Amino acid sequence: MTPLPPFQTVLDEHSGAVMAILQGAVGRDGAEDCFQETFLAALRAYPRLDHADNLRGWLLTIAHRKAIDHHRARGRNPLPVAEVEEVAVEDGIPERDEELWAAVGALPPKQRAAVALRYGSDLPHSEIGAALGCSPEAARRNLHEGLKRLRKELA
Amino acid sequence: MNTATEAAIDRFKTRAAEQGLLDVAYATADSPFGPLLLAQTSRGLVRVGLPNQDRDEILTDLADRLSPRVLEAPVELDEVRRELDLYFDGKLDRFDLPLDWRLSGGFRQRVLRAINRIPYGQTRSYTEMARKAGNERAVRAAGSACGSNPIPLVVPCHRVLRTSGALGGYGGGLPMKQALLELEGSLDAPSVP
Numbered sequence: 001m002t003p004l005p006p007f008q009t010v011l012d013e014h015s016g017a018v019m020a021i022l023q024g025a026v027g028r029d030g031a032e033d034c035f036q037e038t039f040l041a042a043l044r045a046y047p048r049l050d051h052a053d054n055l056r057g058w059l060l061t062i063a064h065r066k067a068i069d070h071h072r073a074r075g076r077n078p079l080p081v082a083e084v085e086e087v088a089v090e091d092g093i094p095e096r097d098e099e100l101w102a103a104v105g106a107l108p109p110k111q112r113a114a115v116a117l118r119y120g121s122d123l124p125h126s127e128i129g130a131a132l133g134c135s136p137e138a139a140r141r142n143l144h145e146g147l148k149r150l151r152k153e154l155a
Numbered sequence: 156m157n158t159a160t161e162a163a164i165d166r167f168k169t170r171a172a173e174q175g176l177l178d179v180a181y182a183t184a185d186s187p188f189g190p191l192l193l194a195q196t197s198r199g200l201v202r203v204g205l206p207n208q209d210r211d212e213i214l215t216d217l218a219d220r221l222s223p224r225v226l227e228a229p230v231e232l233d234e235v236r237r238e239l240d241l242y243f244d245g246k247l248d249r250f251d252l253p254l255d256w257r258l259s260g261g262f263r264q265r266v267l268r269a270i271n272r273i274p275y276g277q278t279r280s281y282t283e284m285a286r287k288a289g290n291e292r293a294v295r296a297a298g299s300a301c302g303s304n305p306i307p308l309v310v311p312c313h314r315v316l317r318t319s320g321a322l323g324g325y326g327g328g329l330p331m332k333q334a335l336l337e338l339e340g341s342l343d344a345p346s347v348p
Contacts (some may be wrong), residue, residue, distance in 0.1 A: 008181075
C-alpha cells in the first residue's frame with residue numbers, strides 16, 4: 001500500500017492527461033470547467049482514499065463522470081437554433097446526446113470508463129488499461145461489454 | 156504544460172481555497188541563505204524548511220501528519236514572505252504571524268513556546284529553556300526540541316546557545332546560526348565553536 005502523496009504531486013503528474021481527455025470529451029470550451037470540477041471533487045475526496053495505487057485511473061474516472069454531467073447539463077439546456085436539423089441515425093445508435101450519455105452513465109464503472117476513454121478521448125486499449133489499472137485485454141473486454149450493453153439499451 | 160492547463164490549475168486552486176479545501180498551502184521564498192519552504196494551515200504557519208533541508212521529504216511528511224491536501228499556493232503565504240523579507244533586511248524585530256504548533260507536542264512544544272518569547276537581539280541557554288518548559292534537568296531534551304523545531308527563524312531557536320556561550324547546534328548549519336545572530340547584533344565577540 002502506497003501512502004497518499006501531497007496532492008500537488010498528483011496535480012503535477014496528471015493534470016495534462018486529465019485536460020487532454022476532457023478536451024477530447026467535451027471540447028475546449030467545456031474542458032476548463034470540467035477540469036476544475038474534476039480536481040475539486042478529487043481534492044475533496046482525496047484524504048478518504050485507501051491507497052495511492054492508481055491515482056491516474058481514479059482521476060480519469062472522476063473526469064469522465066464530470067464530462068457526462070457536462071453533456072447532461074447541455075442536454076437539459078439546449079442551445080436555441082433557428083431550424084431543427086434532421087437527426088442522423090447510424091448503426092442503430094441515436095445521435096441524441098442526452099439519451100446516449102444517460103445510457104453511458106448507467107453502465108458499470110469500468111465499462112463506463114472504458115467507453116468514455118475510448119470514444120471521448122480516443123485512447124488505445126493499452127492506455128485505457130493503464131488508466132483503469134487493468135490489462136489491455138481486460139480493457140478491451142470492458143469496452144466490448146459496455147458497447148454491447150449500449151447497443152441493447154439504445155436499440 | 157500548456158497555458159490553458161495552467162490557467163485552469165490557478166482557478167482550481169483559488170476555488171479550493173474558497174471552499175476551505177486547502178489544508179496545507181505552501182510556497183518557496185528567497186532568503187540570503189537560499190530558498191526556504193513555507194507551509195501554512197488554517198491555524199497559521201506550521202513549517203519552515205531551511206535551505207539545506209529536503210523539500211520533498213518535508214512535503215511528504217506534512218501530507219502524512221497533517222493532511223494529504225497539500226498544494227502549492229504562493230498567494231496564501233504573501234504575509235509570511237513579507238515579514239521574512241523585512242526580517243532579513245533588519246527591519247523587523249518581531250514576527251506577527253499566527254502559528255500552528257501541531258507538529259510538536261508535550262515538552263518539545265513547551266520548549267518551543269518558551270523560545271518564541273526570547274526577544275530579538277538576545278540569547279538564552281538550553282538550560283534556561285529546559286527550566287522554562289518545566290524541567291531544568293532535561294537540558295538534552297530541550298536541545299533536541301530546538302533541533303526539531305518545525306518553524307525555525309520565526310520561532311527563533313537560533314537564539315539558544317550553550318551555557319558557555321558556544322553556539323551549540325542548528326538545523327540550517329552553524330554558519331547560518333552565526334549569521335542570524337550577527338544580523339540581530341547579539342554576537343559581541345565572534346564566537347567560533
